[in-house]
Amino acid sequence: MSVKTTNEIDIVKVAQSKIASVDFDNLAFGATFTDHMFVCDFREGKWHKPQIKPYEPFLLDPSAKVFHYGQAIFEGMKAYKDEAGDVWLFRPDQNLDRLNKSAVRMAMPEIPEDIFMSGLHQLIDLEREWVKFGLGNTLYIRPFMIAIGSGVVAAPSTQFRFMIILSPAKAYYSGEVKVLIAEHYSRAANGGIGAAKAAGNYSAQFYPTKLANEKGFQQVIWTDDATHTKLEEAGTMNVFFRINDTLLTAPTSERILDGVTRKSLIALAKREGIKVEERSVLVSELIEGMKDGSLKEIFGAGTAAVVNPIVGFSYQDTYYELPKMADSFALQLKDKLTKIQYKLAEDTFGWTVKI
């Protein structure tokens, strides 16, 4: 894949990198940032000259629209280092496409491809020392856009800031993941913003997730808000169900995020000859599947978590422990996906892009 780049970025470098002070063996997810960030402002109806500059706090007016009306969207991506020391992105075109879909839904301006791609490439190029070699080591990439216009009137901003920040990462989850199936709370409405990677979708899940955490569950699997019978997605992941040897996952919709890991796993599974059905999966199918032994696996899929096997779920106060599978689809697919991402297997899909 070729990427259109531009040199029209003002670059200001740090005097001294902080990389030597970072303990790469003990990284909390999303807590450490690299030396630089990418910033591009939109005002007077157009995107202005982008900058790469030292990572640092910035000033906002107390009436900034992002504080009051949540006009904010983001993406999650990763960069990987291969054995030769080259740095790779995974399907960045998909993230740009989704970011711009989110932008439209949230009444924000779309990002031109050249700004997004050249920003991404030049920033990561500058920070390539922060991408460490070795499976599980990644540079987590957080492109995001916020409304920076001021004024406490509930109308879209006319000023926005698009930024990319980078955070070196190990694996997102640790330990076993048990999930609670939502019976009251919901993530998204029909005709709502569930398909957008909008900031407000995430904080809306914090309280119900906290309640689940208190009961010993790490995540919630959301269901449709009208009937709570259809399985949709987890907090930061799409969800797959294996019934016998068929992989099931909810179709993308205006309630469900079009996950890049989700669609990549579907493509990989199909290539491996695994039958995949994108259709509404009912809670009742899981319960039936536990009773007759046909439900083999549940796993989450997302950029941060990659593939996250779920060991059991709770529904109507009953906990269902999933079987331990020797031929786990989750682990097979995770292995195949990460090998492509780290350039340890041939990328027949053309998903990887070199920095």
Added chain:
Amino acid sequence: MSVKTTNEIDIVKVAQSKIASVDFDNLAFGATFTDHMFVCDFREGKWHKPQIKPYEPFLLDPSAKVFHYGQAIFEGMKAYKDEAGDVWLFRPDQNLDRLNKSAVRMAMPEIPEDIFMSGLHQLIDLEREWVKFGLGNTLYIRPFMIAIGSGVVAAPSTQFRFMIILSPAKAYYSGEVKVLIAEHYSRAANGGIGAAKAAGNYSAQFYPTKLANEKGFQQVIWTDDATHTKLEEAGTMNVFFRINDTLLTAPTSERILDGVTRKSLIALAKREGIKVEERSVLVSELIEGMKDGSLKEIFGAGTAAVVNPIVGFSYQDTYYELPKMADSFALQLKDKLTKIQYKLAEDTFGWTVKI
């Protein structure tokens, strides 16, 4: 009503007020702010010493949770000046109560009453010159709380900032308001955050509202997301319908904001002998009511807009023009409410609180 106050606020005043530079006859809503703001930070599990200080931008880390996960809530209130020059609040206890309900739903810490009330009183006391005498002139009050903790991991922040900013205001709307009844987009899910005054609820409405604006409608009346048959609320207002001489409005629920203006109008209407029903109102009832002439009025109710008569609505591409009522409930109730707020009528409810 008595208010518990504390003197434990650090106060730093501006050297020179900017009030002389403000054109109070030409104020865009929510665009001009007073000299000072109230700030109180929460960290290490507790609220720290509050400050009143010059209104100014503040620094946030690019990874601040409010930018990425929309963990942010707010309130809208007003202060009024009476003929004697005294300044009054309207039911601030209701705003505090709702703010704290929003805080719980958004996994944020509740604000202690003494911090909220003493902040409000001392800040407004300092800015009383900004509250101008005369019907329609108000000081719009915006208490809000944002997640200021850093880190791009989708979990609640542990650090928050509560602020109060003040904006001198004239009336919120100008001109006739026509509304579009939502047939596809939605504001809130069952089990979602519709009842919280959460930032994300507002940006979610911007795009559908923009589409409505392009068709010549100023606001959208939201319907339930499952069937789009039940009328819920408008973008920044609750909605009332008058059928014959009965006033109807949707009951508060987890999808509908418990508006202070809404509940005050209901109390006022009942006192005036107007029959009020808090129940689901169907779109079909409006259409029927237009056909048989029983639908007399529709109006919005909210702190910013107070009472906003709606001149017509569109549904399924048909525009319905409402009759002009000589004995408009909207205007009668608005008159009674504003007279209480400006201390021009006796406050038999005990709603007004002196600064």
